[in-house]
Amino acid sequence: MKNSAFVLLLLLGACAPKKETIVITQTNVRDVLTQYGKDNPETEVTIETRLGNMRLKLYDDTPLHRANFIKLIKDGQYDEADFYRIANGFMIQGGNLNKKLNYRVPAEFNPAHFHKKGALSMARVDENNPNKESSAAEFFIVQGTTYYEEDIVAAEKTLGISLTPEQRQTYVTLGGYVDLDQKYTVFGEVIEGLDVIDKIAHEKVYDLEKPLQKIPMVVKVVEKK
16 A cells, blocks of 8 residues: 555656746846746855855846846756856856857946956857847856056046946955956856966966866855755
């Protein structure tokens, strides 16, 4: 009798409907991500690599990008992902180039978020992209370099941006890459493991900033308690 009940439970489990993954298109991207963000409020993720681990905080005031990133992780988009492009003094870029998605995320530029060292930002294409919409899944983490105060002032004039005194000081002391500000959406930052960025950025590369030795990553959502 017990065996029969066990078999019945297995059959019921096998027949239970699987939760469908919502397919995002350019038409429904805002609506789907807005709702997904409400249903999935997590704001922290971890990225594990052979060179160390990083913990990242995602910003609530870039809701579409936060929701998109969480969805990508939960949907397995970053399974078998790696840091496939590294540029020492600039940034490390990651994702899974074998998994293509047919949508872009609307830009969410926020002057409060800038490309300091450890900034998490989405990549994007320049061609036929006047609104600077983000790639669906390819992201990068800024390494950058430190600046002199006068260089920051000159960059503000050239780029037509205005930084706060605190942001200027961060570029001078911690570093970053100011030329990216208000061109790519920053939607989070590394809060643990800044040294891992440097370790990855110092890996040997060959043609087109590709790491000589592959740098796989495991990306996980930190569940809210």
